[in-house]
Amino acid sequence: MxxxxxxxxxxxxxxxxxxxxxxxxxxxxxxxxxxxxxxxxxxxxxxxxxxxxxxxxxxxxxxxxxxxxxxxxxxxxxxxxxxxxxxxxxxxxxxxxxxxxxxxxxxxxxxxxxxxxxxxxxxxxxxxxxxxxxxxxxxxxxxxxxxxxxxxxxxxxxxxxxxxxxxxxxxxxxxxxxxxxxxxxxxxxLPIPHTPPDLPPPAPPPSDQSAGRALHMVSLGNARDEKGFLEILAAIRLLRAEPAGLAGLRFTLQANDAAPDVAAAIDEFALDLPEEVRLLRRALTPESYTALLAESDLVLLPYWREIYEARTSGVLPEALGGGRPVICTAATWMADELALCGAGILVADRDPKGLAAAIRQAHAAWPRLAAGALAGRAGCLARHGGAALMRAVLAPPPPPLPPEPPRRVQVFYPWPDFLDRKAGASLRSNLMAEVIAPHVEELRVLQDGAAPTTRRGNILVESLHERRMIRLAKGLAWRGLRLAARPLSGAAQAGEVLFPWLHLQRLADPFFRRRIERLVASADAVLLEYGFWAGPVLQTCERLGVPCVLTAHDVIEDRVPGSALLRRLTAWLEARALRRAPKVVAVTPGDAAHFAALGVQAQVVPNPVDLAAMSRSLPVAPRLMLRRMGIELPERPFGLFVGSNHPPNITAVAHLRALAARLHAGLGEAAPLIVVAGSAAPAEEAPGFVVLGRVHDVVLAALYQAAHLALVPLPEGTGSSLKTLEAMAAGLPVLGTSVAFRGLPVTDGEQGVVEDDLDRWAALLPALVADAAGLARLAAGGRALAAGYDHRRVMAAYLPLLGLPVDAEPGPALPLLLAETPPFPPRATARSRLPAFSGGTLPGR
The missing domain is CATH 3.40.50.2000 (Glycogen Phosphorylase B;)
Structure with a gap:
């Protein structure tokens, strides 16, 4: 040979x-x-x-x-x-x-x-x-x-x-x-080998569009939905409906080999085809394809981020190698390439309005775009092409790619109320997401339930949407488990079987497992809230090599005091999840010590508070704001309790109801009023006692500012109490049990008043209300303590756990434009705020 x-x-x-x-x-x-x-x-x-x-x-x-x-x-x-x-x-x-x-x-x-x-x-x-x-x-x-x-x-x-x-x-x-x-x-x-031959630069369209040629934009390759073809058609319709119409614009769209739904949309569009648009229904030969690229001024690439976040497109190096600007989707591989060479405009994922705005912007900024594309052409041809690929193939294999900070973070949240921000778990997870989101391209959340998909900035919240057959099977299994556990726990503690059930309910669901696998496969890091979904999530993370951080919001076994057998089962399931997780976060030092006894080292990241939100000003006086919102409270001092529909909160409301009756019996109208807000109890009114039920955020802010102190008579609880921190951040003194201050470095009489004997509250509460100077001192101490728990400081502890830089500076300016309605904030600079939505939840606050 x-x-x-x-x-x-x-x-x-x-x-x-x-x-x-x-x-x-x-x-x-x-x-x-x-x-x-x-x-x-x-x-x-x-x-x-x-x-x-x-x-x-x-x-x-x-x-x-x-x-x-x-x-x-x-x-x-x-x-x-x-x-x-x-x-x-x-x-x-x-x-x-x-x-x-x-x-x-x-x-x-x-x-x-x-x-x-x-x-x-x-x-x-x-x-x-x-x-x-x-x-x-x-x-x-x-x-x-x-x-x-x-x-x-x-x-x-x-x-x-x-x-x-x-x-x-x-x-x-x-x-x-x-x-x-x-x-x-x-x-x-490896480089992408196919780049175009030496194409002449496009002639700039004259400023007077009535006298010269239009800006020619093309969509290349077969027509597929994930290539944003339907968004291109929608954007053209939007542009056509504007006063300027399609004047100065021209489109050539390859519309061949479309799937049935896309083909139907093309047929409908063709019924009223603008004269500025040409549809190519047959596949092009290589020569015709190159000729179309040579005739173009700009290439449209609004590909779906779901598919092309990491995947490549051969059209991009062909466009950039031909010196043509592009419009492409932000936070994708295409955006990475565009930052290195060429010129273009980044648009939102699946956003026809943003695409239409980008087309107008490209027309207005054409000289800058054309010059940038021609200047970046050599860089693209040096990176890609057949010769570049052959050099890479013939060279020795390069060293492995160095690690980089995650671009896409996936959050798994086992309740249906992520956007609610009412219960403790929801608020903590929201504040965590708010701190992490500016450092990544996208933060995706999968929550339980069937709420519609919601996007806020670069945070995408999706719901599980269980199949009907799975819901029926789970319902039967749940009833069977409750019946089997009834002899163990008795009627009084029948609800305790819920906690082992939360660990077990997803293990045999193939649809849930496949959903987990798809989401983990497209993520660079995973945040798992609670250990209930740990089985399928951690198994998938291990198999795909995706790092995962599990946050244990509390010690779940402590919620099962009635049955020794159910408690042991819950403890075993909880410990198994924690031991399997590569990184664990606890919310209090006590929880971390408990996990350490199980052989699990956990980093403490305490529950945070949004200091700015809790001290926001109102446009009018608090009581006037309450009246405007339809809430009329007696003109006397009142203590405030805020809680969700969670067993310790429900018990606390019962204590406060009894306390109000004692105060009214002894002091009459001179007794301090007790006001309850939240879903811990339905609306009711009794002498000295008012339950408002769920309230709007503005009402809650007015209640915090109008109240004299916060009352937190929690009989039990795990983790740390967000309601206590929120009250302190709002400037309210807090009277609570030791459980109310769990996990917080509180000294009785300095940052709050600690009293576990609820019988003494009947004398203590009026005395505190009467001592204005003492309340002011407690409020100042609590506010200073809460300042150390501001979420911007506390939740930054997750950044190094995920491999993200803690003090990232904005990157250098990129040689491209950004559409006027950007979908994703620049990494490590912008912030995303999630609003509150209604919804019930189990975990307490």
């Missing part, structure tokens, strides 16, 4: 026509390989037409493309089908390769999915060790996180250990890091 050139083989099962970038990718790599002295072999699909095969220099080899799968069938049939596709991929590839591959030969198998990975492992094991195999994985990690691909990665790791020359690669650093965690092997980043 002396003198036989090494072979560069490109294996592309989806090379079957000009649709997508398979042809352009393979053609560019083959040309670069020949220029580097390789003999080339391109293996495509068996349905490859002769003319395409001739242009690509390809040989039909594969029965299946990368998306081939059995239609319908259950999980067993789908798994068998995946095994079949993997086996046939390996047989087709090994059968098409020459029997004796010369030393130095390279096999590039690209754009693979889970239906080829196990077959790839077989190929790597079968090929001689002098052949280098490069597997390019360029799709989201959900395409590689199934059991078969896990087996494939294990076999690939063993093959590398046995001397196989395997290089895993992606074309996105974001993807490379995530797939590398999944595979347990380093994943390098």
């Amino acid at each position: 002396s003198g036989t050139p090494a072979l560069f083989c490109i294996a592309d099962p989806s090379l079957r026509d000009f649709v997508g970038h398979h042809f352009s990718y393979d053609h560019a790599v083959a040309e670069a390989a020949r220029a580097a002295g390789f003999a080339t072999l391109v293996l495509g699909h068996r349905a490859l037409p002769e003319d395409v095969a001739r242009q690509a220099g390809a040989v039909p080899a594969f029965h299946d493309d990368i998306w081939a799968q059995r239609a319908g069938g259950g999980p067993i049939r789908r798994r068998r089908d995946d095994l079949f596709r993997n086996r046939r991929f390996a047989e087709d590839l090994l059968g098409a390769l020459p029997r004796d591959l010369p030393p130095g030969s390279i096999l590039l198998a690209h754009m693979l999915t889970k239906r080829q990975m196990l077959g790839l492992a077989r190929v790597v094991e079968a090929l001689p060790r002098h052949v280098t195999i490069i597997a390019l994985l360029r799709y989201q990690t959900e395409f590689y996180d199934d059991g078969l691909t896990g087996r494939a990665f294990a076999r690939l790791r063993r093959a590398v250990g046995d001397g196989a020359r395997l290089r895993l690669a992606s074309d996105s650093a974001r993807l490379a890091r995530r797939i590398g965690r999944l595979a347990g092997l380093p994943v390098e980043v």
Whole structure:
């Protein structure tokens, strides 16, 4: 075999026509390989037409493309089908390769999915060790996180250990890091090989649009929903409806090979097609595609962030390499590339109004955009192209990518009230999210329940939306568990079975597990609130290599005092979750000491308070504001209790009701009034006692400012009490039991008044109300204590736990414009505030 050139083989099962970038990718790599002295072999699909095969220099080899799968069938049939596709991929590839591959030969198998990975492992094991195999994985990690691909990665790791020359690669650093965690092997980043030939710069449109040509914007490639095609149509409609209409604008949209729903939208749009818009219904040849790019002024890339946050698009380097500005989605791989070279405008994800505004902005800022695109063209061509890819392939494998701070953080919250901010868990989690969000591109929350999806800045809150069959099965299991546990706990403590149930209810739900897997696979870090969902969440994090921080809001076993057996079961489930979590956060030193006795080291991050929100000013006097809101309170001093529908709060309200009756019996109208706000009790009114029920935030602020002191007669509780901190932050003195001040460094008589004997409150409360100087001293001490618990300071402790910089400075200015309605704040600079919404919850405040 002396003198036989090494072979560069490109294996592309989806090379079957000009649709997508398979042809352009393979053609560019083959040309670069020949220029580097390789003999080339391109293996495509068996349905490859002769003319395409001739242009690509390809040989039909594969029965299946990368998306081939059995239609319908259950999980067993789908798994068998995946095994079949993997086996046939390996047989087709090994059968098409020459029997004796010369030393130095390279096999590039690209754009693979889970239906080829196990077959790839077989190929790597079968090929001689002098052949280098490069597997390019360029799709989201959900395409590689199934059991078969896990087996494939294990076999690939063993093959590398046995001397196989395997290089895993992606074309996105974001993807490379995530797939590398999944595979347990380093994943390098390769250039995208297809860039356009030397295109002439577009001629600037004259300022007088009535006398010259319009700005020509194009959408390239087939029409898919995730490429923002429907948003482009909607934006054109919005622009057409404006006074200026489409004057000075022109659009050419590739509308071929659309899915049925997108095709229907295109047909509807075509019924009233503006003369400024041209729809191309057939796939373009490479020559026609290049000609359209050359005719364009700007390329539209409003791709869905859900798909393209880490995934690449070949259209972008073609546009930037051709010196064309782009409009693309913020906080995606495309935005990363745009920050390095070229020029463009970032727009919101799935936002037709923002896209329309960006198009107007591009028209107005055209000279700057055009100059920036031409200046950045050389940088794009240096990073991408066939020659750049060949240099990377022929060089030794680079060192593994250095770690970087997470871009996307996923929060799992087991209650349906994340946006409510009323109960303690909701408020703490909101304040945590508010501090973390400015440091990441997106913070996503999955909560229980069926509330609609809500976005606030770069915080996205989704709900579980259980399937009906799962709800029915859970209902039956819950009733069965309660019946089985009744002899253990008795009627009085029947509710205690809830806490082991919260740990167990999701373990057998396959839909919940798949939802968890999808969300974790697309995240860089996970925050798990409580340990109830720890089983599926931590198992998925371990398998995908995603770091996780579990926050234990309290010691759950302490909520099960009635039944020794149920308490032991709850303690075992809780300890199992905590021991499995790589990082644990406790909210009090006492909780951390309890976990340490279980062998779990927890960092203490106390419950915080929003100091600014608790001291906001009202436009009028507090009592006047209450009257405006329909609340008329007697003109006498009152103590305030705020609590959600949580057993200790309900017990506290009962104590306050009895206290009010004693005070009224002894002092009549001279007794201090007791006011209760929140869902701990329904609205009622009795002598000296008023329950308002749930109230608006403005009402609550007015109550805090009008009250003389806060009353917190909690009989029990775990964690720390947010209601106590909030009262202190609002400037209210606090009279409470020792449980009310749990976890807080309070000295009786300095930051609050501690009294566990509730019988003494009947004498203590009137005396405190009468001592204005003493109340002022207590208020000042409590306010100073609360200042140390402001959420901006306290919740910053999560940043290093997630690998985020604590004192990040704004990054350098990027060579691009930002649409006037930006979807995501700049990293580490902007803040996002979540408003309060209604909703019930279990955890207390």
